[in-house]
Amino acid sequence: SSVLTQSPAVSVAPGKTANITCGDYDFGRRGVHWYQQKPGQAPRLVIFYDSDRPSGIPERFSSSISGDTATLTISRVEVGDEADYYCQIWNSSSDHWVFGGGTKLTVL
Amino acid sequence: QVQLVQSGAEVKKPGASVKVSCKSSGYTFAAYDIHWVRQAPGQGLEWMGMINPYNGVTKYAQTFKGWVTMTRDTSTQTAYLDLISLKSDDTAVYYCARYPGTSTYFDHWGQGTLVTVSS
Numbered sequence: 001s002s003v004l005t006q007s008p009a010v011s012v013a014p015g016k017t018a019n020i021t022c023g024d025y026d027f028g029r030r031g032v033h034w035y036q037q038k039p040g041q042a043p044r045l046v047i048f049y050d051s052d053r054p055s056g057i058p059e060r061f062s063s064s065i066s067g068d069t070a071t072l073t074i075s076r077v078e079v080g081d082e083a084d085y086y087c088q089i090w091n092s093s094s095d096h097w098v099f100g101g102g103t104k105l106t107v108l
Numbered sequence: 109q110v111q112l113v114q115s116g117a118e119v120k121k122p123g124a125s126v127k128v129s130c131k132s133s134g135y136t137f138a139a140y141d142i143h144w145v146r147q148a149p150g151q152g153l154e155w156m157g158m159i160n161p162y163n164g165v166t167k168y169a170q171t172f173k174g175w176v177t178m179t180r181d182t183s184t185q186t187a188y189l190d191l192i193s194l195k196s197d198d199t200a201v202y203y204c205a206r207y208p209g210t211s212t213y214f215d216h217w218g219q220g221t222l223v224t225v226s227s
Binding site: 030031033035037042043044045048049054084086088089090095096097098099100101102 | 143145152153154155158167169203205211212213214215217218219220
């Protein structure tokens with residue numbers, strides 16, 4: 001099991017806000033990153049270093065860290081946002097990379 | 109544009125070996141580490157290890173040490189993942205991903221290669 005804890009599933013209605021958490025970890029200054037994975041596709045980076053977005057990712061995607069929990073927030077959720085979302089960190093102690101268990105976002 | 113194109117799906121019998129390739133284009137191959145990530149059916153992402161294409165230095169997750177080998181061919185800008193002594197629970201999609209060395213995230217991914225291990 002991952003050291004990064006994610007809720008298995010989140011459901012939200014279109015137009016509402018989805019919050020996906022990644023927790024129980026001392027993120028410190030190392031940064032947390034988020035990936036979106038749609039069925040049959042490779043993961044896609046949507047947030048890096050806590051809150052930066054790659055080009056092409058809408059401003060509706062944002063992230064924050066509070067204490068030992070990181071949260072990916074998707075505002076004005078669209079049907080096309082339905083996917084699995086994974087958080088990821090680099091563990092400097094082990095020099096290994098770690099993914100959270102993933103959260104399935106369902107848009108009702 | 110940056111592209112990572114992986115080899116096609118494989119079906120192997122238990123005990124066999126498989127080699128998955130990841131051909132890079134659109135950037136300087138030697139300048140970015142390549143990481144490999146496994147995803148079993150219906151499961152999450154699992155980091156396997158990485159290779160530095162410049163000097164060939166590798167690093168493996170403990171789970172994969174001893175039965176996984178990562179190599180590269182700089183002349184063809186291709187990274188390889190060798191899996192030996194395959195078992196049925198090695199059935200998974202294997203992804204390569206580019207790693208900007210000054211960061212800690214993966215910015216481009218291959219399309220994935222499904223390896224099915226079945227007798």
